[in-house]
Each structure stands twice: as C-alpha cells, then as structure tokens.
Amino acid sequence: MLFQTPTQFLLLALAIIAGWFFGLASHPGGRKWRDRYRTLEAEHKSYRLEQEAAIKERDARIREAEAERDRIARASPVAASTVTGRAVTEDRPANRGGWFGWGRDNLSRIRGIDEADEKALHTEGIKTYAAIEALSESDASALEERLGMARGRIANERWREQAAMLREGREEEHRRDYL
Numbered sequence: 001m002l003f004q005t006p007t008q009f010l011l012l013a014l015a016i017i018a019g020w021f022f023g024l025a026s027h028p029g030g031r032k033w034r035d036r037y038r039t040l041e042a043e044h045k046s047y048r049l050e051q052e053a054a055i056k057e058r059d060a061r062i063r064e065a066e067a068e069r070d071r072i073a074r075a076s077p078v079a080a081s082t083v084t085g086r087a088v089t090e091d092r093p094a095n096r097g098g099w100f101g102w103g104r105d106n107l108s109r110i111r112g113i114d115e116a117d118e119k120a121l122h123t124e125g126i127k128t129y130a131a132i133e134a135l136s137e138s139d140a141s142a143l144e145e146r147l148g149m150a151r152g153r154i155a156n157e158r159w160r161e162q163a164a165m166l167r168e169g170r171e172e173e174h175r176r177d178y179l
Contacts (some may be wrong), residue, residue, distance in 0.1 A: 105129045109166060111178040112157035120147050129167035133160050 003009055104127035107118045124143060126132060135143065140154040154160070158178075165174040 105166070107132070109174075110157075110159055110162045112153065112159060117147070117149075129163035132163035133167060135160060 003012060104122065107113050107121055107126075107129075108115055110129075110132070113121070121127070121132075121143075124146065126135075126143075135154065137155070140159075141151065143149075144151060144153055162174060162178055165177075
C-alpha cells in the first residue's frame with residue numbers, strides 16, 4: 001500500500017492543495033479577465049462622456065429656450081386673456097381638474113371637511129373649490145340639512161373663504177390661517 005497512515009494522507013492533501021495554488025498562480029488566464037475588465041471600463045467611460053455631452057447640450061437648449069421666453073415676455077406683456085366660455089386671468093388660474101384629471105378638488109384640505117364629508121359632498125354634486133365658493137347662504141343651509149350637519153357649520157368654519165384660498169393657490173396663507 002502506498003498511503004497507510006493519517007500523516008501520509010495529510011501530506012498528500014497538502015501536496016495537492018499546494019499544487020493547485022501553484023497552478024493557479026502560474027496560469028496566464030488572469031490576463032484574459034484583466035483585458036475584459038479594461039475593455040468594459042473603457043466602454044463605461046465613453047458612455048459616461050457621451051451622456052455628459054448630451055446633458056450639456058440639453059442644458060444649453062434649455063437656457064436658449066428660457067432666454068427666448070424671457071425675451072418674448074419682455075417684448076409684449078400679457079394682459080388678462082379670455083377664452084370662449086371661461087375667463088382666465090393672471091390672478092385666477094384655470095381649474096386644472098384635479099391631480100389626475102377626474103374633475104374634482106381635494107375638498108378634505110378644507111378645515112372641517114373629513115373624508116366622510118367629502119364623499120357626501122361628492123354625492124351632492126359638489127366636487128370643486130369653486131362649487132363650495134359659489135354656495136349661497138340658502139344653498140349652504142339646505143346642504144347642511146341634507147347632510148345632517150349642525151346649522152351654520154359652513155359659515156362658522158368659513159368653508160367658502162378656505163375654498164377661495166385653495167382655488168387661487170394661496171396655500172401658505174391657508175396653512176397659516178386654518179391649520
């Protein structure tokens with residue numbers, strides 16, 4: 001028998017492992033991976049440079065467009081314009097129809113209107129700040145009665161004023177006064 005003792009088996013295992021490490025160390029295969037790495041690194045660098053150039057070009061086009069816009073704005077000041085059927089002025093932005101175009105505003109932003117009240121108002125056909133703002137005293141009291149609210153709640157909580165602020169985009173003033 002060639003190997004009979006545990007010491008001989010241990011020396012055989014050490015010789016195999018040492019040979020394996022020596023073979024890995026002397027094998028020229030590492031150059032192939034190094035070349036691939038350098039190629040990928042060069043490709044990545046060229047891609048980065050292309051993207052940086054594209055971003056600089058885009059920024060230059062944006063600056064040109066902004067300069068053109070400013071030049072046109074200085075040349076002819078815009079007065080309040082009218083659109084057929086609906087007047088749009090500089091101090092009153094057009095109704096955009098909600099975040100996703102569903103034609104309603106987030107009425108729960110008004111202090112005193114929670115989600116349940118908002119749903120009830122939607123079933124009554126009141127979906128925008130303009131609709132709340134347009135409520136007359138008699139409409140408001142009839143609405144309070146239909147929804148089972150306390151008398152004078154709309155007037156006491158100043159829903160109309162809050163709706164006007166939010167519709168006109170006076171967010172900070174609304175937050176300061178009502179929240």
